[in-house]
Amino acid sequence: MIKNVSVFGLGKLGASMAAGMASRGLQVTGVDISQAAVDALNSGCAPVQETGLEALIKANRERLRATTDSVEAVKASDISFVIVPTPSDRRGAFELQYAKYAFKSIGEALAKKEGYHVVVLTSTVLPGATRNGLLPVLEQASGKKCGPDFGLCYSPEFIALGTVIRDFLNPDLYLIGQFDTRSGDALEDVNRSVCQKDPAVHRMTIENAEIAKIALNSFVTMKVSFANTLADICERIPGGDVDAVSDALGSDSRIGRKYLTGGMGFAGPCFPRDNVALTFLCRQIGASPDLLEANDHYNRLLAPRFVEKLAGLVAKGETVAVLGLAYKPLSHVVEESQGVFLARAFADAGLRVVGFDPLAAQGAREALRDHALIVESLDAALQDAALVVVTTPDDTFKHLTAAQLLHGKDSVTVVDFWRCLSAEVRNDPAIRYIGMGIFRPETSAAGVLEELWKD
Ligand SMILES: NC(=O)c1ccc[n+]([C@@H]2O[C@H](COP(=O)([O-])OP(=O)(O)OC[C@H]3O[C@@H](n4cnc5c(N)ncnc54)[C@H](O)[C@@H]3O)[C@@H](O)[C@H]2O)c1
Structure with a gap:
């Protein structure tokens, strides 16, 4: 059973996910490029405004810490969730530059880590982006192969701002896009330990x-x-x-x-x-x-x-x-x-x-x-x-x-x-x-x- 997770991106969705997972007993390392977000979390404050977030962070401080150091976070965890911005470009498509940067830093950390690790993209992307835009970044930066060396999933959350924590802990469904069965098994395991109810799990x-x-x-x-x-x-x-x-x-x-x-x-x-x-x-x-x-x-x-x-x-x-x-x-x-x-x-x-x-x-x-x-x-x-x-x-x-x-x-x-x-x-x-x-x-x-x- 996975007990240690890392969360890349401590924004409107990521900060609540990090606190939510800590509240369910997981050991969570948050990562952000913003020192202010990292400092906020480490001092028990919410990096963003969200209902109940600060109280949840304060109540779970012993299982929740943050860093700007990707290597430290990847080494301290078995699975990394990436929840960084994917802003819309002028054509209406979602840009990948933040996600690529995060995947590169995770890949570089994987190069320094022994053993299997799963990377989960939670940010919203268009079809084809995870496999064609981001997976090559991970493989290149890590020098490792997806499948035998590390796992990969695309797994978005269906939350609404203002009720992110409630929605995250009580989803109607889990959507698990898996590179292979081993990656999906690891993510389903984490999802089941976090969830307060028994939602439909769709693996695909x-x-x-x-x-x-x-x-x-x-x-x-x-x-x-x-x-x-x-x-x-x-x-x-x-x-x-x-x-x-x-x-x-x-x-x-x-x-x-x-x-x-x-x-x-x-x-x-x-x-x-x-x-x-x-x-x-x-x-x-x-x-x-x-x-x-x-x-x-x-x-x-x-x-x-x-x-x-x-x-x-x-x-x-x-x-x-x-x-x-x-x-x-x-x-x-x-x-x-x-x-x-x-x-x-x-x-x-x-x-x-x-x-x-x-x-x-x-x-x-x-x-x-x-x-x-x-x-x-x-x-x-x-x-x-x-x-x-x-x-x-x-x-x-x-x-x-x-x-x-x-x-x-x-x-x-x-x-x-x-x-x-x-x-x-x-x-x-x-x-x-x-x-x-x-x-x-x-x-x-x-x-x-x-x-x-x-x-
Ligand atoms: N906010 C929502 O309601 C919502 C709902 C569903 C899905 N999403 C998706 O989730 C993703 C994140 O949305 P958000 O609203 O939480 O964004 P946000 O802008 O509030 O937060 C993103 C965080 O990621 C950090 N970041 C950027 N690059 C990073 C990197 N390389 N490593 C670590 N941290 C990094 C930023 O500093 C920021 O703190 C987007 O793709 C969005 O579409 C958001």
Whole structure:
């Protein structure tokens, strides 16, 4: 049984994986090229912001240490996980330069180590990258042969920022792309000792795992876009209610309810770029990218379309408060955030935009420099707002009261993308409440429906 692991890359995913594995009794050596990340971990602090991470690091310090020295880490472990950035390039593909650098340093360490060692790539890559882009680096730097001398797997994680530790310890599935059975056995052994439940384990070729990872994310984005299409339909049909429709659809075991809540578009550091990367792959290999491209196109047009629907609710120059600028609740990440897109589109439509997010103020300030004033409190966001737009189902917003939203004014218009505000807010006569995805007379297609079915 493997007891000693090393984790290369102590970022948003790697730091939580390192702490999670230590919490399950494994001896973990973290490696990062950033001295600050290494120092943070060694002093019991979280190198990145993530729910519960610092507490988990503190609670497991005797099994968790970090270094910048790859040789030391490889020698101290039997298996190395590589979770370094694979940023998107201009074509939409994932770059390998960080992964190559990490693989080279692991290869050089393997050259100095006796005995078998397994290398696991966790970073997101496109099909073919592990075998053709990274394996040669390992073999060249180590002077050893994959198979007899060391093992190799591609094994991505399916986590969401804000719940990385929970997701890592309680996965729905393990995806193990294995170079050979021995590599896969070693990784499955570690996975089983880390996992708090008994998930499905899918072992396959490295290429099939690379396809499965990116396909899973891309499929989820299609569900999101489908739900958003339903919301758009429901707003126009008398009595329409997207939650009633999605609840029914979601009960069908072929569909499932997750990611089927019409609201805002898919966002964040993974979903949009994985979809784009799969499109790139299709084009390169001659497969049809049409479905994926349409999905990306639809998602990118959502924020401007929402603003087209909503900007007329207030006069030009009036203030709109955009509540929720991170790409999801419990996150400080604003990458591809729909709240940010919406704030920008409102500003372009001539409204004064004030933004608030419980965690993402700093990132939002950079992303919206010339478009919005980012404030530090709900109070400051709401004081001048004629229109309040809630873009994430964050608990902070769910508990807003009518008095807070009105902020002493006679009336205010509130747009609730996730239909998460309280009944008290919805029913307050001074609040013009708009739940997106719910029928509104202003967008009614009742006349069209009557015309359609006339004799
Ligand atoms: N963040 C997510 O939600 C998420 C989810 C699934 C998959 N992923 C994938 O995981 C990978 C990492 O993502 P992240 O968000 O954790 O990145 P990140 O930028 O937060 O962290 C990466 C870390 O790797 C370190 N690093 C870079 N080169 C290194 C090297 N040669 N050796 C050791 N450390 C090195 C960096 O200093 C940094 O601390 C990416 O491929 C990403 O697509 C991320």
